[in-house]
Amino acid sequence: xxxxxxxxxxxxxxxxxxxxxxxxxxxxxxxxxxGENNIxxxxxxxxxxxxxxxxxxxxxxxxxxxxxxTKNGCIAIIKDLQRHPLRKGIIHADLMxxxxxxxxxxxxxxxxxxxxxxxxxKAGVLTQQMREIRLSCLPTNIxxxxxxxxxxxxxxxxxxxxxxxxxEGVTMLETPDATVVSVNIxxxxxxxxxxxxxxxxxxxxxxxxxxxxxxxxxxxxxxK
Amino acid sequence: xxxxxxxxxxxxxxxxxxxxxxxxxNLSFGSYGLQAIDPGWITDKQIEAARIAIARHIKRGxxxxxxxxxxxxxTKKPAETRMGKGKGISEQWVAxxxxxxxxxxxxxxxxxxxxxxxxxxxxxLPIRTRILTKGMI
Numbered sequence: 001x002x003x004x005x006x007x008x009x010x011x012x013x014x015x016x017x018x019x020x021x022x023x024x025x026x027x028x029x030x031x032x033x034x035g036e037n038n039i040x041x042x043x044x045x046x047x048x049x050x051x052x053x054x055x056x057x058x059x060x061x062x063x064x065x066x067x068x069x070t071k072n073g074c075i076a077i078i079k080d081l082q083r084h085p086l087r088k089g090i091i092h093a094d095l096m097x098x099x100x101x102x103x104x105x106x107x108x109x110x111x112x113x114x115x116x117x118x119x120x121x122k123a124g125v126l127t128q129q130m131r132e133i134r135l136s137c138l139p140t141n142i143x144x145x146x147x148x149x150x151x152x153x154x155x156x157x158x159x160x161x162x163x164x165x166x167x168e169g170v171t172m173l174e175t176p177d178a179t180v181v182s183v184n185i186x187x188x189x190x191x192x193x194x195x196x197x198x199x200x201x202x203x204x205x206x207x208x209x210x211x212x213x214x215x216x217x218x219x220x221x222x223x224k
Numbered sequence: 225x226x227x228x229x230x231x232x233x234x235x236x237x238x239x240x241x242x243x244x245x246x247x248x249x250n251l252s253f254g255s256y257g258l259q260a261i262d263p264g265w266i267t268d269k270q271i272e273a274a275r276i277a278i279a280r281h282i283k284r285g286x287x288x289x290x291x292x293x294x295x296x297x298x299t300k301k302p303a304e305t306r307m308g309k310g311k312g313i314s315e316q317w318v319a320x321x322x323x324x325x326x327x328x329x330x331x332x333x334x335x336x337x338x339x340x341x342x343x344x345x346x347x348x349l350p351i352r353t354r355i356l357t358k359g360m361i
Contacts, residue, residue, distance in 0.1 A: 085249035085324030086261060125285045125332035128255075131358075186285040186332075 003061045003075070004051050008032070010066065011040040019092075028090060032064065032076060034097035043093065052090075059106060059142045062095065075100065075139065098139045105173060107132040108143055110180060114151030118183035124155040130180045133161070134173040141169040150181055158182040225268040226294050227317045235299055235311055245322035253289045254329035255358040256338040262351040265318040266327070268294040274345035278328065281341040286333040291326045292319040321351060 011029065013022075019029045028048055030041040051062070055078075064073040080094035098104050110131055118124035133146055143166075148159060162176035241263040251257045258274075271290060278288055294317035301312035321327070328345060330338045339355055346353045 085244055085246055085259075123284055125287065127287060127332055 002054075003063050004054065005063045005065060006043065006051060007047065007065050007067050009042040009068070011042045014040060023091065028093060030093040030095060032074075032095045032097060034076070035074065041095070045090070048090070048093065059108065059144075061098070061139055064095065064097075077104070077106065077139070100139055103136050103138055103171075105134060105136050106142055108135055109145045111145045111147045112181060113147055113149045116150045116153035116157075116183050118153055118155035118157065122155045123186065124183040125186045126150065126153070126181065126183050128181050130174070130178065133164075133180070135166065135170050136173055137170040141167065143167050143170060148181060150183075153181070153183045155183050155185055225272055225317075226290070227268060228293075228295050231295075231297070234297065235314060236297055239320070241320055241322055243322060245325040248291055248326055249324040251326065251329060251356055251358055252291075254287065254331035256331075256333075256335070256342060257291075257329040257356045258327045258342045258345060258353050259356050260321045260325045260327055260351050261323055261354055263323050264321050264351040265296075265298070266292060266294070266321055266349060266351070267298075268317045270348055270350065271319065273348040274328065277344040277348055278330065278341040281344055282330075282333050282337055286337075286341075287331045289329040289331075291329060292321065294319040296320055326356070327353065 008030070011022075022029050022042060023045070026045050028043045028045045030043050032039045032041055051060070054060070059077060062076045062078065064076050066073055074097045076095040076097050078093060079096040081090055082092040083089065084091050096104075110128070110133055112126075112128065116124065116126055119126050135143070137143075146164065146166075148164065150159070153159070158179050159181045160176065161172055161174045161178045161180060164172070164180065166172055245260075249259070271292065271294060275288065275290060282288075296318050297314035298316050298318050299312040300315040327349070328342065330341065333341070335357065342353075342355050
């Protein structure tokens with residue numbers, strides 16, 4: 001398991017306006033929890049972006065160093081990242097302190113290998129229900145990703161959680177019956193209804209005048 | 225067309241749309257999505273037109289999720305009516321969209337097909353949109 005160093009500063013200012021000012025100055029508001037207390041932090045945004053680039057979506061351990069403090073740092077993982085919906089930049093980070101001898105709950109990315117037979121030969125649709133799987137393991141045993149070979153999947157076949165073999169010291173926290181990947185028969189869009197609707201107006205004008213003519217004849221008889 | 229089964233009040237005030245949608249702004253189901261970058265109202269007919277555009281393009285295969293629902297009634301007075309005499313009858317349903325909101329999601333097709341389908345759908349909508357993919361940050 002890779003460990004990267006992250007320098008942080010304790011944050012005294014709280015709230016919306018201070019967080020905005022920090023972001024403007026090139027810093028990132030963050031919080032560290034899991035220890036004795038929750039500690040609001042300031043992280044250098046550029047340094048943090050570099051770490052994320054190195055990680056490429058995988059879990060890494062961060063060696064947290066408090067700037068200007070003699071107190072020893074701690075080991076933490078990135079628990080959550082908040083991103084701006086439009087600009088996609090990170091606006092806040094949650095770091096969780098971990099103990100190296102205690103199991104932690106973590107989400108690990110699922111990677112699919114190969115193209116299923118059902119998609120290649122029978123025009124099925126591969127649907128991935130789970131992109132991340134919740135695991136419980138020691139920080140040193142966190143797998144980089146969970147790789148699933150889907151090349152043998154036919155139409156109607158499914159891979160469940162119980163079909164996946166986790167590594168040593170890793171426990172799956174999902175229910176065994178939960179579906180991870182399936183190949184289904186595609187639904188076909190029905191176009192028949194619309195054809196009928198389009199054809200209907202063409203028939204109406206042809207019949208309508210006949211009815212109109214018929215009505216006056218009867219009326220004339222009644223008048224007589 | 226999409227519309228609520230029942231509503232507590234038949235008519236609603238117009239309102240204003242401010243800010244960015246933080247909820248419903250991430251890809252939650254599929255690998256590709258259409259995200260609004262402008263605020264606005266999207267009617268039930270426009271949602272249906274966009275859905276049909278996507279479904280026709282992908283033909284067989286793929287799954288579509290509609291992430292918005294038109295739950296706001298919009299009223300209109302009949303033509304050539306004098307002002308007054310109360311609010312008009314509700315004529316259509318709209319979804320109020322904040323910028324950043326995901327409108328559609330897709331799964332089970334190649335990226336080229338998904339992009340083309342979502343591009344066709346975006347032409348049916350009254351607001352500017354962009355395409356998101358799962359790996360994109």
